[in-house]
Amino acid sequence: MSIKNTFIVPHPPLIVPRVGRGQEIKIEETVKAYDKIARKIAELRPDTIVVATPHSIMYSDYIHISPGKGAKGDFGEFGEPDIKYEADYDTEFVHKLSELAERQDIPAGTLGERKKSLDHGTMVPLYFINKYYTGYKLVRIGISGLSSIDHYDFGRCIADAAEKLNRNVVFIASGDLSHMLKDEGPYGYSDEGPAFDKEVTEAMNSGNFMRFLTFDEEFCEAAAECGLRSFIMMAGALDGRAVNSELLSYEGTYGVGYAVASFEVTGSDDNRRFGRLYGMEEEERINSLRKNEDEYVRLARRTLESYVIHHNKLEKPDNLPSEMLTGKAGVFVSLKMDGQLRGCIGTVSAATECIADEIIQNAISAGMEDPRFNPVTKKELNKIQYSVDVLKESEPIKSISQLNTKQYGVIVKKGRRSGLLLPNLEGIDTPEEQVSIALKKAGINPGDDYAMERFEVVRHN
Template identity: 25%
Template sequence: MLGFLVYTLKWGLMFKNLILTSLFFPLFAIPSFGAKEMDLAGTWYNANPDKLRAELNGYLTNAKINKINGDTIAFIVPHAGLRFSGEIAAYTYKTLSEQKPEVIILAAFSHKTHFDGIAILDDDSCNTPFGPIKIEKNLVQEFKKYNNKIISYPVAFKDENSIELQFPFIKIVLPDTKLVVFAFGSHEYKDIEVLSDTLYNVLKNKKNYVILASTDMSHFLPYKEAVRVDNITLSYLKELDAEKLYRVSEFNNHGLLCGFTPVCAAISAAKKLGANEVKILKYANSGDTSGMKDSVVGYVSAAFLKTDKSAEKKTENTSRTRAEIKKDTTMNTEQKKKLLEIARNSLKYYLETGKKLEINIEDKLLLKELGAFVTLHKYGQLRGCIGHITAQGPLYLTVRDMAIAAGTTDPRFSPVRIQEMDSIDIEISVLSQPEKIKDYKKIEMGNHGVIVQQGFKSGVYLPQVATETGWSREEFMNSLCAHKTGIESNAWKTGACDIYIFTAEVFGEKINE
């Protein structure tokens, strides 16, 4: 009994001291009951409310926004440490400060946790250094009731920068706005469709809300290369084609958008809710904000608008783009010869100088945006192979860059030495757009390349792998799953992974001798 009284007295005094400290030294807001705590304050952003307020106000003051004609339905906003991406995020939040939505629906993802379904934050509020942001609990229940794939999963929100980095801006710009927060746990398109459908059907008869999709852009590329890749991504965003953006992002080696799942869901939902235009509010990268340009991360603030423009015109433009992608890309002998020359000269020049070869091309086909792989062989044995499944720029630049990558960064091999170049022959594979299939029997050995994906894991075999190995379909797919992707060898049979097929036009120095 005495021990219990001592224990009670001890904790009572501690509680009293906590209250007194909060009254006389109000450096931090008192956490609200049932709140999501601040996990990243003091690391990803300043924990001191006065210093943080000054920093955010500085970003907002410097954000020069033009008048937006139309209703904003959704935004894209970055989520890196505020000293890197805060300047860009401010363009979204300054625009939001004029719109003053009653509810913000934040779509993000978990960097650390893989799970089935889409998590929704079920707390009463989210703490910030400026005090709590209330969760719109009634709307949370509506979302959960509409689709049982919307689940409570608190782990998804722990230590998650794609979510928490938005809270300080929201609280300072829109102190009375309420929140709903989603987090994706996988990269599967079916989950994108679930959230898009749920957002549309729950929100279609509501007003004064906005959707935020949290993402950064390319990761850890040199400055100029990052700008080139990010500009391609921005062009994809402007097409308002969620399915195309998903395909492009899913198989990209550098990650066009780390948050491509929430972005695709936001695009799809926004279109259903009437969006017909994308306005890029601000693009920059960490090289611009930090001055360090050797390895940068890209950021964008963008708005999805419902304008007076004819949606029909937009659809026609998108249809023409798709038709152009499907045009015959068969190359003539001179075009193949030119690409092989670019690959060899680029790798040799890089090995000699450490720099990329500057190339001028006028051929329209070589200027088209197509995916490609470059394969190196030495005395008939593989010496390196790297490529992009989907387009990231003009074909001739992709071939240049992939030749350098195959020779210097393939983790299976040591870098090629300049003395080896006379012993190496080069093969190029120009790829069609991947197509998802449900029936693996559609795979034509020797004609189709195959991609398998399960959650965050994916692997690819080019069409010529079947020809070179002589494998049956079963041997080919078992190896692709087990050895290239790191999943169960029979996942392709059981439906445990997604399967994509593509074709490739393959040509090389030895083939053309």
């Protein structure tokens, strides 16, 4: 046995009548669709229901699976502490899933639980399911800051666990869409909000899970979505499966997108191995970039590859352009993988004999010593995209109005504290955002007196 059906559902607490106090009437289509899938789940009579929720424990580099024999929860946070839920966990499934993820080198498991109680991303689906069926055990999984493909591959492990344990499993991908559909909504309005919801619901209706994998991170952040990684995990659980896709409802009444969709497994389809297809497209894209990389980027890449594979610091080549061998400047080396930052380390001013040495030093640091990430591994090298920023001399400025995020980076200083932000970064659209992030990096209070400098860079991609 294996996964027979998966569902995408939203999790607004107000959909529960005692919490919504009449507000649920305005999302009646969502309620009807929710009841429809709950009745379908009752017909399927699953042994195990797997719920992926963005409101369980979330780590930047680890997918958390809830441990123990079970958990309880209530809607006290939303004014109704007497609405309570209790779920028994499928401990055997959790153990097998953790084991399979470890074999696939996916950072996932039951470590680091900080809050045991059920979250509303889990309880809202249970409210509907439990009206019709209670003969199941639960597996609750959080999302993480890992890449889309990591979540997809983890979804494949879920399907594998179901097959190995001969479980009848239903997968619930809990997640709202954009939170920026209306000015009066919880986060206001952005053009990306409706655009995201249109694209993602079209993907749901057609069963085009490749679209889930290829959304731009900056676009998703601007749309303020919360469910995409749950959906991607679900897509991975359906890897290689033919499905009957149906978008049952979509509403954005309260400025947040609520979609209900069903994906019924109808057989096998080797053309729907989207993780493999995504990997092939990414490899082709990276290879194309490397064919066109200049000497600055090539030196950064070769340096890190040499260090990771051979544990040796690359000797500086003699045939580099003269400006790399004689010029001095601060240099930042940035690494991206699967569309996400993978490391970035640099120097504000020259710390070595020449730009080439600066690149070699900072390429190793970006790959191995950035405290936000684990060291780069051999298997990651072919997926990494490099960029090198060579800093020009900075100049003091008196006002934030003298900044332009596309042209200038910024340095903020107070005493021995300083923070730097490069120019032309994804998601940084205003000088105010730029300075705010630089202050945070420096540990400087925005209300303090501080000095600012601006600088330009020559960016090599």
